[in-house]
Structures are given as C-alpha cells and as structure tokens.
Amino acid sequence: MLEVERLVKHFSVKRGVVFGRTLGHVRAVDDVSFSIARGETLALVGESGCGKSTTGRLIMRLMAPTSGSVRFKGKDITRLEKAAMRRMRRHMQIIFQDPYASLNPRLTVGETLAEPLSVHGIAEGSSALARVRELLDVVGLLPEHARRYPHQFSGGQRQRIGIARALAVNPDLIVCDEPVSALDVSIQAQIVNLLKSLQYRFGLSYLFIAHDLAIVKHVSDRVAVMYLGKLVEIADKRTLYSCPRHPYSQALLSAIPKPDPQSRGERIILAGDVPSALSPPSGCRFHTRCLYAQQRCRTEVPELRDAGHGHRVACHFYESVPVIKTADSANPANMGKFAVRLAAYEAAKDRSLANKQSAGASVAT
Secondary structure: OOEEEEEEEEEEEEEOOOOOOOEEEEEEEEEEEEEEOOOOOEEEEOOOOOOOHHHHHOOOOOOOOEEEEEOOOOHHHHHHHHHHHHHOHHHHHEOOOOOOOOOOOOOHHHHHHHHHHHOOOOOOHHHHHHHHHHHHHOOOOOHHHOOHHHHOHHHHHHHHHHHHHHHHOOOEEEEEEOOOOOHHHHHHHHHHHHHHHHHHHHEEEEEEEEOOOOHHHHHHHHHEEEEEEEEEEEEEEHHHHHHOOOOOHHHHOOOOOOOOOOOOOOOOOOOOOOOOOOOOOOOOOOOOOOOOOOOOHHHHOOOEOOOOOOEEOOOOOOOOOOOOOOOOOOHHHOOHHHHHHHHHHHHHHHHHHHHHHHHHHHOOO
16 A cells, blocks of 8 residues: 655754755654555654654645655656546545644634545535534544534544544555553543544555554554664564564553552653754664664664564664563463453453354244
C-alpha cells in the first residue's frame, strides 16, 4: 500500500528578514524508510520532537520533502502535480492530533462532512445528506448532530467527527497523528476501539503516530521506533514488546506503567536530554545517552540491520546488548497476581459463552 524510501526533511534556520542568512538546518526527518501493507497498522513511536508528526505530514504531502520518495499504490506522490495530488488525496486521509483546532468553527458538522464529498465529486444534495447521516452513524453519533457546530461537542465527540471526515471519501490509508493524546483516558479507549472496528469493517491501513506505548500495543501490527529523526528499530508488535534489541526501545518500554503493583520491572533512566536536531551528534544519534556506547558509535552511523524474522535494528552492537524480556503472558509462572486473575476471568467468560452457544444449538435442534 505505502512505501517510504530514504525520506528526508530539513528546515532552514535563517537570521534576518530581507537578506536572510542560513545558519543551519533542523534535521527533522533524516533517511527514514518503511512500508505499510493493506489492512495493516504500523505504529510510529518516540519522544516528542523526534519527527513523527513531520513524517506523517510528508506522507500526506502537506509539506514537501527535501529528498526521498513516498510511493502510494506504486505511484511516487512526491512528484505529482497539484491537480493529480488532489485526486490522490481521496485515497489517503489524516486524523489530526487536536480535535479542537482541526475543525472549522464556522461550519456545522454536516457541512464539514459534506465538503470533501463535494470537492471530490462523490455526492451532492440529498445523496450527500444521506452519506453524512451514514458517516455519523458509523462513528457513533446521531443524525441530529449534523446541525450542530464544533463548540457544542466534547473532545471525544470532536475526534469522532474528525474520523468521520477522514472516512467520508472512502480512503485506503489513514494517517492517525496522535489521535487520542488530547483526550481523557476513558475516551481514548473508545476512540482506539472505534479505529480498530473501522479497520476490520473497511480494510483500512493505518500509520498510527503516538508516544503512548500502552495504546500502541493495543492497536498496532508492527512498531517503528524513532529517535531524533531516524528509525532505530522496526519489528512486529509481539517481538518488539517481548524482546526489544535497541537500548532506546528498551528504555521506552520500561517506562510503561504496570497495572499490577506487585510487578515492578527495572526502570531504565536515560542520562541527559535529547540533543538538538539543529546539530545532532555524529555517528549514532543515541550514543550521548546510551549505556552501551563505544568509540565506533561516536563516528559511524548505524544502518537498520536484519535481526531475523523482519526485525531490524539500527545499532552496531545490538547482539551484545543485554536482552530485556517482558513477562510472558502465556506462562502463569511469569505473571503478576492481577494478570493471573484477569486470565482466569477471561477463560471463565469464554467457557460461559461456549456453554450458551451449545445450549442454543440444542434448543434449535
């Protein structure tokens, strides 16, 4: 569905208004490559300021890349003219992070949802109104909400409207730019579950940008970890969460809160602050905070190397880095008391459902 190859975005830093002098370049995204299959969710995670949102906007062509290519269904969209790019936007949409700033306050919800239908020539008049009602129903809102303005909704409802707007043109790919970070925890679960159900229903592909790894674990198929404009690790969800190989990924995963107070894993505290993207460190950009950095890390940029089964790591010495494994949920001996109780409850619920189904089949017979 999507192939991103050696994507680069540098922002010039200038001094002066009329005769501006370039002082340097902020390397927001630097040589990023990944792919997304149809129906797959790739999560892009990392600390704030690492270039996640910039990557999402480059994929949508909301800003032009410095170099690299973005191929959507085999076509390089970085080279498309304005008219061709507008036609392509029907197949790729974005859900913005802030549900309060992403909706036009002067348009009703119905007008907001009908606008993309008109722009792309999908529906007009009564057919557009019917499509608006259908979209509101899909995201769990009522038909009468079409007559209201954005300020009359809560944050969770506004984000549902943003999701409905992204779905209006029947896209194949949706870039979710931290769609739940501005919402309450209870609302976050509703929005994540809605996104998953819509993916199963319409066969959507997601680029899910987030910094909350607990949510990413629930929604993603594969995870790409980003640090200071570069990818440092890519793996399927199960592999990354059970056996992270890059020191930065290990530190991120150690920061996830544990629901069981008896389960207190070792917290990895990184030294220092994130370096400036205006003058990133030479060699491996993580070496200034890495516990295992050596001389080679300070001079040579590591490539994403294959660690087996599609797991790629950008670390010179990942084979010698101690492997930190999380508790295996399939083995009760490695689980906390809370997890054991939860597993027992889920097993009892499954048995109860199976008994009901067999009883219903017997009655029908």
